[in-house]
């Protein structure tokens with residue numbers, strides 16, 4: 105992409121030594137696998153039915169038609185003009201993209217100062233935990249008549265979101281009267297799930313209540329920011345077209361089959377080599393920008409849920425449509441462990457371990473060339489006098505690279521010209537393509553998350569949910585958690 109650059113110099117053996125860095129010969133070795141992965145991905149993406157079936161429809165989101173975008177912008181502007189607060193309820197893929205966008209694309213301290221918010225509503229996120237304190241305090245202090253609620257859940261079943269929604273719906277109902285549903289918008293599966301059912305029911309009573317946008321078929325939660333996140337962008341006045349244009353250009357760049365022209369493929373290949381050949385199983389993402397910390401949190405979910413898998417993938421085909429399943433005969437327990445950090449803050453924290461702890465990590469830095477504003481330090485008697493903040497933060501990034509290389513720690517840097525809607529859209533799409541491609545290289549399904557079901561099932565069982573599969577209930581009954589008081593001090 106014009107602008108975003110991927111600097112992978114420090115991933116190679118010439119920088120960090122053969123034991124810890126990638127050798128050019130290892131890239132040559134993996135090339136047949138890269139070709140196969142590229143061809144396979146291109147094949148499944150090229151067929152609309154397969155795309156939807158395998159949850160690869162996100163690859164098309166940058167190409168959404170103008171009419172859809174205009175409609176979302178109109179809706180966003182309408183909500184923004186009528187309400188002082190917008191409360192988003194959602195978790196995981198139905199939350200992290202929004203939070204990342206909020207912190208990256210709205211100005212810092214957005215909620216605190218109306219002058220910088222430019223008459224836009226304050227934005228709050230709930231339903232992403234079961235901690236009673238945050239929701240309690242928020243609802244006690246928000247004016248219900250001035251608050252619009254957007255509930256996002258693809259399945260409509262997620263406990264955290266559902267619980268918050270029941271509480272918030274009750275709060276609105278009690279405090280605003282019978283038309284409370286007009287202050288609610290849902291983003292959920294276009295056809296199925298209990299939230300969709302509720303929308304249908306409520307709209308049959310009052311057409312203006314429980315307005316709804318679709319979380320498209322074939323778009324999984326963590327790949328859905330360019331779908332479910334657009335209304336949020338419209339409400340806070342971010343240029344959606346710019347975000348999608350950035351993603352589109354990145355998509356074009358990352359559809360090239362030449363590894364040395366394709367930054368997302370290169371990112372995936374280098375990390376796979378370091379993971380599989382050099383035992384680098386920890387992925388540290390450290391943006392040197394306060395505004396990108398939540399984008400790092402978003403990436404944690406993307407990498408962990410996409411690639412942290414017990415089984416490898418088995419591929420089958422029926423009536424020309426490909427299907428992926430878990431190969432239960434092939435336990436692999438794969439996946440690098442992602443950690444979200446923030447430069448320069450965490451140079452005084454995790455960096456000690458990055459430098460001197462176990463050499464099992466790869467650090468990815470994100471460097472921002474131009475910030476929204478500048479601070480020039482006053483005075484002339486200190487070494488910091490006359491220095492600019494933007495130069496200092498980038499010097500700290502360079503210094504961190506240097507320190508890691510000295511200790512033979514592989515690292516790479518993504519360089520953003522600025523944190524603008526265009527480059528942020530490109531950055532997200534870069535990570536999505538890289539993750540999907542890494543899934544191909546590892547031969548795991550990057551678009552499911554069966555491991556998340558375990559805790560959900562246990563909770564449902566304890567909450568007496570009806571219709572639990574017999575096998576699951578039995579497994580929970582027969583394998584209770586054992587809490588021996590001897591081991592609790």
Ligand code: PA5
Nearest residue numbers: 196197198257258259262325326
């Ligand atoms: O990536 C995913 O699919 C998950 O993380 C989901 O986004 C998360 O579990 C929330 O699910 P839902 O949108 O159905 O409430």
